[in-house]
Amino acid sequence: MDSLPNQLGYLLLDEDGAVIASNGDLENDERIGGIIVKMLRTAHKQELGLNDEKDGFQRMTINYPDHCYIVCLGKIIFAVNAGGDSHVDIYGIKYQKDPLEGRTGIASDYGRQYLNIGRVPEPDAILYQTERYHHSSFGYDIPVSEDGDYVLVLKFCEVYFNSPSMKVFDVTLNGVHTIVSYLDIFEKVGKAVAHDEYIPFRVTKGKILVNDEESELVGKKIRVEFIKGNQDNPKVNAIYVMKGLLEDVPKLAPLAGSEGDEDDVEEKPIEKDEPSAGVPPPSGSSSSPKKKREQPKITNPYSDESSTLLPIFVAIAAFVPFLFCLCRL
Numbered sequence: 001m002d003s004l005p006n007q008l009g010y011l012l013l014d015e016d017g018a019v020i021a022s023n024g025d026l027e028n029d030e031r032i033g034g035i036i037v038k039m040l041r042t043a044h045k046q047e048l049g050l051n052d053e054k055d056g057f058q059r060m061t062i063n064y065p066d067h068c069y070i071v072c073l074g075k076i077i078f079a080v081n082a083g084g085d086s087h088v089d090i091y092g093i094k095y096q097k098d099p100l101e102g103r104t105g106i107a108s109d110y111g112r113q114y115l116n117i118g119r120v121p122e123p124d125a126i127l128y129q130t131e132r133y134h135h136s137s138f139g140y141d142i143p144v145s146e147d148g149d150y151v152l153v154l155k156f157c158e159v160y161f162n163s164p165s166m167k168v169f170d171v172t173l174n175g176v177h178t179i180v181s182y183l184d185i186f187e188k189v190g191k192a193v194a195h196d197e198y199i200p201f202r203v204t205k206g207k208i209l210v211n212d213e214e215s216e217l218v219g220k221k222i223r224v225e226f227i228k229g230n231q232d233n234p235k236v237n238a239i240y241v242m243k244g245l246l247e248d249v250p251k252l253a254p255l256a257g258s259e260g261d262e263d264d265v266e267e268k269p270i271e272k273d274e275p276s277a278g279v280p281p282p283s284g285s286s287s288s289p290k291k292k293r294e295q296p297k298i299t300n301p302y303s304d305e306s307s308t309l310l311p312i313f314v315a316i317a318a319f320v321p322f323l324f325c326l327c328r329l
Contacts, residue, residue: 008067012091013037020092036071059245074244077150078142082236083107084130090121091250093240098132105134108301111159111192111237115270118193119252128157128194133235133301139225142241144203144217151249152199152224155238158185159192160301169234170227173199174208176215182229189255192269200246 009024017037022028043060062069081087081095084107088094101107111117111129120128132138144150154171161167164187171180179199189195201210208215208222226234242249 011036014092021090032069036069040071040073059248072244072248074242074248077144077241077243079238079240080140081127081130081238083132084109084126084238087124087126089124089127095127095238095240100132100138100140105132105138106301107132108299110299110301111157113271114159114192116192117157118189118269119255120194127155127238129159129237131157131159131235131237133233134226135228135233137225137228137234139223140239141221141223142239143220144222144241145220146243147204148243149200149202149245151242151244151246152179152201153240153242153249154180154197154199154224154236156183156185156195156197156235157192157237158190161186161232162191166232167235168231169229171197171234172225172227173201173210174215174217174222175225177208177210177213179210179224184231193255194252196252198246198249198251 007024009026009029010022011019011026011029011033012021013033013036014020017030017033019028019030019033026032039062040060059073060071062071076093079093079095080098082098082100084098086095086097098107107130109130111131114125114129116122117125117128142152152173158167164184166186168182168184170178171183173179180197183197185195199210201208203209203217206217208217224239226236228234
């Protein structure tokens with residue numbers, strides 16, 4: 001949410017109107033939050049029923065002469081912390097424990113050797129410290145019972161390799177659509193830095209529409225698969241699907257040194273004092289400050305190869321109106 005351009009502030013509310021997260025001019029503004037929730041409930045009671053739409057509205061704009069409020073509604077229909085336990089992130093998204101545990105692939109918490117993950121607030125680092133990988137292709141089935149716009153968010157973090165072209169794989173949706181090609185996490189962001197992929201798609205009349213392609217929706221489920229390539233094993237750290245629009249999805253902070261982030265200093269990953277068994281420290285590594293954390297021994301994933309409907313997600317943001325003609329009166 002902090003990465004939205006020219007925002008004056010935001011509120012993130014649960015379905016009861018409680019403030020989950022906030023910033024800027026709207027920080028901890030429970031009064032505004034309460035008013036917005038009352039307006040949303042009133043609007044839902046007055047459905048217009050135009051064009052046979054059954055899903056209700058997804059956005060409301062409240063205009064003032066010098067600013068506006070944009071209210072976005074998103075419903076999380078699926079969220080999994082791959083290879084890890086359940087977790088509630090700073091946006092109130094509830095990730096369930098990995099349903100593939102004991103069934104498919106290998107769970108790893110090797111990323112816990114890093115006490116910080118780049119671009120991610122510390123409370124949510126766990127989403128990028130655990131992962132599921134497999135020696136062949138694997139995937140998750142995601143229930144989709146309603147027509148509408150959706151966004152699939154895939155979370156990745158490279159915590160093992162120290163150079164690009166060591167782990168490269170594709171991601172497909174519904175067995176037909178290649179939604180991520182030749183993903184090389186290290187090449188994109190480096191080591192111990194979060195990388196998210198955002199894939200908007202639409203479900204309508206039994207069909208899935210993504211990237212101007214179409215396929216059949218079978219059994220009210222879609223399947224996201226991580227395809228084995230020639231460079232190591234496919235993996236994923238976390239997944240969620242939100243019913244809503246791409247602009248309503250919280251984004252990662254910009255990479256250090258990227259455009260619009262000139263003042264940031266690159267944050268080096270901090271490792272535990274004791275290296276994991278079987279993995280010597282990489283030669284020529286930087287002398288970053290290190291911290292020690294008491295926690296169970298971390299297993300090297302390469303040392304042993306054998307080894308719902310969730311709450312409504314409401315974001316309220318105020319923007320400078322001259323950048324959005326929608327806000328002009």
